Amino acid sequence: MVWADHGGEGLQQVMLDGEQLGVYAPTMMPNRRMTRDCLTIVVCVSVAYWCVHLFFQTTLSCTPQRSRIFDSEAGNIDVSSYQDSGAITQHKHSMSLSTSRPLQECFKEVKHVMFLKMHKAGSSTMQNIFLRFALARDLNVVLLNSFKGSFHIIGRNVVKDRIIPIPKNQSYNILCNHIVYNRNELTKIMPGYAMNITIVREPTTHFLSSSLYFGFFNNLKRIAKPNNDWEKTEEFLILDYIKNPGKYKNVGTMLVHNLQSLDLGLNAPDFFNRKKIDDIIKIVDEDFQLVMVMEYFDESLILMIRYLCWDLKDVIYVPNNAGKSQVNITENPYIVSWLHQWNRADYMLYAHFQKKFWRHVHAEGVEFFLEVQYFKIIVQNVWNFCLNVNRKEIQIEESRWNKAFRLNKYDCQYILLDERSFVKIMMDKAARKVNITLPNV
Numbered sequence: 001m002v003w004a005d006h007g008g009e010g011l012q013q014v015m016l017d018g019e020q021l022g023v024y025a026p027t028m029m030p031n032r033r034m035t036r037d038c039l040t041i042v043v044c045v046s047v048a049y050w051c052v053h054l055f056f057q058t059t060l061s062c063t064p065q066r067s068r069i070f071d072s073e074a075g076n077i078d079v080s081s082y083q084d085s086g087a088i089t090q091h092k093h094s095m096s097l098s099t100s101r102p103l104q105e106c107f108k109e110v111k112h113v114m115f116l117k118m119h120k121a122g123s124s125t126m127q128n129i130f131l132r133f134a135l136a137r138d139l140n141v142v143l144l145n146s147f148k149g150s151f152h153i154i155g156r157n158v159v160k161d162r163i164i165p166i167p168k169n170q171s172y173n174i175l176c177n178h179i180v181y182n183r184n185e186l187t188k189i190m191p192g193y194a195m196n197i198t199i200v201r202e203p204t205t206h207f208l209s210s211s212l213y214f215g216f217f218n219n220l221k222r223i224a225k226p227n228n229d230w231e232k233t234e235e236f237l238i239l240d241y242i243k244n245p246g247k248y249k250n251v252g253t254m255l256v257h258n259l260q261s262l263d264l265g266l267n268a269p270d271f272f273n274r275k276k277i278d279d280i281i282k283i284v285d286e287d288f289q290l291v292m293v294m295e296y297f298d299e300s301l302i303l304m305i306r307y308l309c310w311d312l313k314d315v316i317y318v319p320n321n322a323g324k325s326q327v328n329i330t331e332n333p334y335i336v337s338w339l340h341q342w343n344r345a346d347y348m349l350y351a352h353f354q355k356k357f358w359r360h361v362h363a364e365g366v367e368f369f370l371e372v373q374y375f376k377i378i379v380q381n382v383w384n385f386c387l388n389v390n391r392k393e394i395q396i397e398e399s400r401w402n403k404a405f406r407l408n409k410y411d412c413q414y415i416l417l418d419e420r421s422f423v424k425i426m427m428d429k430a431a432r433k434v435n436i437t438l439p440n441v
């Protein structure tokens with residue numbers, strides 16, 4: 001794979017075996033720098049790997065790496081078929097098959113998943129992915145039986161009589177709402193073998209995003225009564241809040257204070273209790289097969305499809321509900337160090353699961369990064385197709401990581417569908433399945 005940088009216009013061309021896969025303008029590639037760093041790593045590691053491989057050719061076994069979680073009996077895997085159809089042919093000889101994940105390795109896609117929808121951490125995009133997966137396969141989704149009050153499942157418990165029932169002898173497949181994690185309650189709803197997945201986000205930017213979204217700064221402003229432009233800035237407001245807690249004592253902080261830990265079941269009175277924080281981390285560690293990291297969203301998705309035995313097609317996305325902020329309080333060291341104290345639980349949570357995430361990634365082997373690169377290209381092509389191109393259909397060729405597939409404008413409608421409308425569609429469908437009428441919303 002060759003990345004040619006056309007410096008002047010800042011356009012990047014991605015070539016694969018002499019074929020142009022795409023040309024990207026920097027504005028279209030949010031992660032351009034990271035992408036390049038990643039590619040550098042991939043190339044370096046590949047070269048190093050190749051050298052090692054030459055030396056130990058005879059001793060290296062050719063066992064394809066398999067999903068660690070769904071390790072059913074190893075069948076005889078026919079490696080010849082994917083070796084030749086491999087998209088990255090120039091790597092064919094340098095990359096050992098022991099680092100690749102052949103399509104054949106997956107026996108059965110996982111259809112029972114509990115995704116804990118973490119507030120303000122890319123979760124709307126994730127929910128869209130899960131709902132599309134469920135819709136395409138007519139799976140049972142855990143849904144509230146009314147929009148009344150809120151379409152989220154909020155609170156300590158997922159209450160069984162508030163959700164739409166399913167036909168007898170069936171199980172719930174997908175849960176992807178906002179919930180507060182609660183082992184005991186969830187076991188009453190989801191089967192014990194359902195995979196548990198969630199996502200974490202770097203806590204400083206997470207705080208900023210939540211504060212903007214839930215109106216925390218506006219609430220501070222109402223009390224601060226700013227006299228000039230400086231006093232209207234988020235930076236001033238948060239500094240004033242830190243220095244004068246009494247003045248702001250009536251401002252609610254529930255949705256900006258350790259919100260990630262709260263979603264995972266930590267109680268507010270325990271926010272500064274080291275033992276309780278450790279307990280929550282331990283529970284999540286044990287119960288969740290994957291904790292994604294929002295800063296590495298594409299890497300997270302690739303890890304997820306490997307664990308769930310899903311296809312690349314299933315996790316195509318267009319970012320959803322992603323509020324971009326211009327605020328730069330994250331550059332103020334005083335505020336940041338205060339946040340580290342105040343949202344300590346979230347920082348501990350993030351540090352733990354970010355480390356674990358990279359351990360998972362590294363265990364996947366070198367080819368993982370190539371798959372991520374490939375996925376980014378496909379996602380970009382689908383964005384272009386869904387957002388502005390007049391073409392009726394897009395065809396994605398088969399590669400070493402995916403079967404060929406087509407998407408049309410109808411698929412795009414769902415990819416772009418807002419959360420509430422999508423949930424409504426799923427609620428109506430679920431209600432019809434068990435012949436009940438939902439209250440009008």
Ligand SMILES: *[C@@H]1O[C@H](CO)[C@@H](O)[C@H](O)[C@H]1NC(C)=O
Pocket residue numbers: 168169
């Ligand atoms: C549920 O499954 C059991 C065992 O397979 C069967 O005996 C029973 O009739 C089924 N009930 C319904 C309502 O389908």
Ligand SMILES: *[C@@H]1O[C@H](CO)[C@@H](O)[C@H](O)[C@H]1NC(C)=O
Pocket residue numbers: 114182183184186187191192193194195196286287288289
């Ligand atoms: C997922 O969590 C639930 C409890 O919330 C648990 O019953 C289930 O066994 C977990 N799934 C796995 C695969 O560990």
Ligand SMILES: *[C@@H]1O[C@H](CO)[C@@H](O)[C@H](O)[C@H]1NC(C)=O
Pocket residue numbers: 328329331332
């Ligand atoms: C935030 O951005 C403004 C405008 O770019 C700049 O003047 C200010 O110094 C920045 N604040 C911090 C803390 O970096």
Ligand SMILES: *[C@@H]1O[C@H](CO)[C@@H](O)[C@H](O)[C@H]1NC(C)=O
Pocket residue numbers: 435
């Ligand atoms: C659905 O419910 C209605 C009203 O209770 C009933 O008349 C109808 O026969 C039911 N249909 C099915 C397929 O169960």
